[in-house]
Amino acid sequence: MWSDNETSEDLLGFKVHADLLIDVIKDDSVLPITIGVFGDWGSGKSSILKIIQEKFDKDEEEEDTLCIYFNGWTFEGYDDAKAALLNSILKGLEDNKKLSAEIKESIKEKSKKLWKSINWMRGAGMVLKNIALPAVSAYFTGGLSLAPFAMQKLAEWNLDSPEKLIEKMSSDEGREFFDSLKKNEENENSNINPVAEFRDDFSDLLEATNFKRLVVIIDDLDRCKPERIIENLEAIKLFVNVPRTAFVIGADPRIVRHAIEFKYGDTNSIQGDNSRIIDDYLEKLIQLPYSLPKLSEPEVETYISMLICKREIGNEKFKGIHSNFQEYRIKDKYSAYGLLNIESLLQPEDFEKVKSNIISIPSLVPLITQSLYGNPRQIKRFLNTYILRQRLSNVARLSDFNTSILAKLMLLEYSEIRLFRQLFEWQLNQEGKPQEIILLEKICDEGNSNEQSKEVENAGFGDWSKEKIIKWLHIEPKLVDVDLRDYFWISRDRIATSISASSLIPPIVKALFNELNQEMPTALIKRVIGEKFVKLNSLEKDSFLNILSSNIKKSPKEKKSYEIFNYMLEMELEDVTTYYMEALKVIKKSDIDPALGVSLRRFNNHPVMGHFFNELFSDNRSKISKAYNLKTK
Known part of the structure; x- marks a missing residue:
């Protein structure tokens, strides 16, 4: 298993990004400067910031630089962000071993x-x-x-x-x-x-330290509540024009934009062109925005190989591998670092342990990269779940259990949870061997990919016709004649509930859910959905719809989640019907507000939900069924 904590140990080849930012910071002609290290949740921002901190703290060549690490989330409960930031800087000075007692x-x-x-x-x-x-x-x-x-x-x-x-x-x-x-x-x-006056005094204090520059790293800003994000930004603004300072801020820019809009969206000053004002706010604060690229396929293969290698051989032996990887990355920034590179560096028994766990990885990498958006946290989360289920299969003594099949099914689970559940339903009534998957694999064994996609759709499997799913169907091992019951048994946490207990929800998804869960006019709700939900990637959309569906199951009497689903249906957004139906199937109709039945009548002719609602409320016994079936003149 792998922890989700940030680390300065570079398994991603991200040192090149850190070195670039360090080079900018050490250019005295650009100081003072504020750098924004931007990336999605889990993209590796914190690891880059840790590499920068370690460089300034431990490298003897950086004796003239003071680096302070400030975690915005840690100070969530602090009464004032300016005081929290100043306290961190002053404490960093007081504890610094580079300063004499007289200077302190x-x-x-x-x-x-x-x-x-x-x-x-x-x-x-x-x-x-x-x-x-x-x-x-x-x-x-x-x-x-x-x-x-x-x-x-x-x-x-x-x-x-x-x-x-x-x-x-x-x-x-x-x-x-x-x-x-x-x-x-x-x-x-x-x-x-x-x-x-404060900036003059602060500049005077820095002068007394004899440091050439002060570097303040602010991490986890995007985990804070919107109000706290703004307070932290305002605190940073207080310090930014002080000479010889560099502030490095790690955040998901979407969360920061959301916080600015949340804070100022209802004021007269931001009415009109909201996006321009938000852009102006960020541009005044962040002089150098630096966006992290998503991992490429070779980088994903390297990352998985390095994680597995470290787990199998232990920290001490891995130091040599890691050192070799860093040297390799300087010479070649594009190729994967995998088994061929590791073999000559390990004893045969250690190499066999690594090989047995990595052997199927290369064939899965393209889909892992595409399905998990090259996101290091999602990849680590995927591997953690994979290892946990592998252990469960051993503990449960499941015979003929193929871990390659487990990995293949998990890719479908992580990238297309609704299709994963559909496959579960198919195998549930066919003793683990669904005929549907046999037909789909047969179609994909013939013709080119474009023809296969059309044939899958013509066969009545429209949801399975995406290029990504066609590629998944091609991956070995094939599922024909495989009894899937054991594989779904160990995955039952994802079948029973929309979100597993260990699931991590991206901050941008939480922020959007909280925003839409407030009272606001219909037009504004639709605008937020149209501007923000549609821009999420597939994993984030699934996470949001999961929360919405789960919220209905947990609190079926609350109207808000139904309303959001209804607006999404009107806007004909993809995948909404699956999650909405899933929630409505498991709750009691007596728990649903009858008024909802009236509002659902407008979907009578919906290509999917019309038939579903007519079936669901056909008994005419519950109050909502009577409201739905009430004839109007």
Whole structure:
């Protein structure tokens, strides 16, 4: 089994990306800079960030660079992102072995002023957030705006209610305060810029450290809630213009865009061209966006080979393999690093262990790459499930169990779960040997791929006519005369429920589900589905529909998931019918709100759902059945 933790051990050949970013950071002419390492969930962003951190922390040539690693998700519960970020930087300085005791003492003194600025901003923010400050200000000042130093004074009073603030403002001290406010407003030169002052102080602190540059790595930003993502971005903005600094942010850009829209979408400032404003926000914050490419087929084969090799021979022996791989990757960045490269480096018994587990991998790689979108986390998750089921087959003492068949079926399960379930239904009533799969394989043994796709569709298997599924049917071993019951028995977690307990849901899917699960106008729901759902890849779409279907099973009385499914049906989106029917088949009709029956009547003539609904509600005994069958004039 393999853990899902980020690591600086490069099994992907991603060091080249890290080296490029390090080279940019060490170019003093481009500092200060903010770099966005962008990629989908599980694409390897964290591993690249860890490689960068390790380079700056452990390489003796980088003594003049301070690198701080900041995990945005870890500070999810922190009351203020600016304070959390500053705390991480100051702690990194205090704990740094490169600094003398004298310099650390100087830093502590200088940090007091920074903390005062941060606490002032936090206090001012809390006053503004928790008290009706604009209204109170207008009442006492006749419409005067509150300058930064005025907010500082209010924050220093440390009041926790509007009543106490009004009482304070009504006192002699309050009157003196507003008298000074009037005088200072007349004298524009007296206004201070707290952000500029903070940056000056922070720059002064960095100067005292004698470091040539400060590198702040911010990881897991896309795991945070939308509000926290924005707070972290605003905190980064506070620091970014400080000389000699580089901020490296790892995130799924779709999640960040979603957070910006979530925060500002209902304000007047972002009405109109939302995408342009979101782009402007990101462009001002991120000077260098760097998008990670998806793994190619040779890279997927290499990654799987390296994972299996390390598991089979252990960490110590693997060090030599890993070192050889890094040297190989410098010379050849395009070919797979596999069995042929490993054989001469291992003892015969170790090589046999690796070989027995890797031997079927090359034939599966094209489909693994296509089905799992070259995503390292999905590949590791696939292998973990594969190993777990392999172990289960051994524990259960299943005879004639072929692990190559297991891997082939799992590819269908991961890439097309609805077809996997259909295959389960076929074999369930045919003693494990479905005639349908025999017919499909026979079609695919004849003619070219284009003809095979048409023949599969003409034979009544339209869902199986995709090019990807045709390729899957071609993969050895063939399933003709194979009893599939044992293979589905060990996969029953995926048959019984839409999402297995170990399943990981991409953050972009969670964000979209949470967004659509709010109350909003029909037009807006359809717009969000049209703009965001359709742009997800197949795995993400399946994950979203799984959540939606699972939500109906778990809470059948709640209307929202039904409504989203209905809008998707209207928009004729692919695969919606399968997941919707799956949910409706297993819940009690008495648990469904009868009002839904009325809304479902509009799908009477739907090519798939019309017949399904007519059958489902034909008994006319439940309230929803009566509502669905109610005749209208």
